[in-house]
Amino acid sequence: MAKSNSKRPALSPLEHAVMQIVWSGQPLTGEDVRERMEGTHGLKTSTVRTLLRRLEAKGYVTHDVEGRTYIYRATVEQTNVAASAVRSIVDKFCSGSVENLLVGLVDDKLISSERLQELAQQIAAAEEEQSKQNKTKRTKRN
Numbered sequence: 379m380a381k382s383n384s385k386r387p388a389l390s391p392l393e394h395a396v397m398q399i400v401w402s403g404q405p406l407t408g409e410d411v412r413e414r415m416e417g418t419h420g421l422k423t424s425t426v427r428t429l430l431r432r433l434e435a436k437g438y439v440t441h442d443v444e445g446r447t448y449i450y451r452a453t454v455e456q457t458n459v460a461a462s463a464v465r466s467i468v469d470k471f472c473s474g475s476v477e478n479l480l481v482g483l484v485d486d487k488l489i490s491s492e493r494l495q496e497l498a499q500q501i502a503a504a505e506e507e508q509s510k511q512n513k514t515k516r517t518k519r520n
Contacts, residue, residue, distance in 0.1 A: 386454070386462070387436045395419065395461070396429050397438060397452070404451040405442075411450070 389397060399414045400406060406414075421429075430450055433439045438459075441448040464478040466480075472478040483489045 386438065387460075388466075388480060389433075389436075389459070392419070393429060393433055393438075396433060397425070397456075400433075400439060400452050405449045406451075407447055407449060413475070433443045471510075 395488050396411055399411050403410070403414070408423060408427045408430055411430065412423050415426070416422055430439060430441075430448070431488065434441065434450075438452065438454055439450045440453050441450045443449070468474060468476055470482070472482070478508075484491050484494060487498055497505060
């Protein structure tokens with residue numbers, strides 16, 4: 379699955395619902411998607427196919443053909459779509475400043491400053507571990 383941060387058109391709420399299903403159980407047929415959406419959306423098979431075609435045109439899914447059946451899978455990871463949505467919010471409401479977003483989250487008590495500090499430490503530790511792994515890989519190549 380691609381991890382590209384390329385600019386894709388935004389997802390409509392219904393397209394997002396379809397992507398949630400694709401991410402949770404791929405690869406899937408259009409009928410699989412329709413069945414999983416039955417409880418929340420009463421969509422016809424033709425509507426689901428149209429949504430999947432739109433998602434493919436937007437670059438979110440791709441398909442293979444088995445017999446006469448299209449098998450769909452995501453082309454972008456869910457976390458990349460989430461990160462892109464957050465970037466859009468940061469650009470639109472925080473003048474492009476992630477720091478302003480984080481201050482706002484703390485001010486609105488969506489996250490405590492203590493938890494934010496813990497996350498910063500976890501990120502630093504993960505970055506340090508990644509750096510060590512990269513150095514090990516370079517040493518083995520030489």
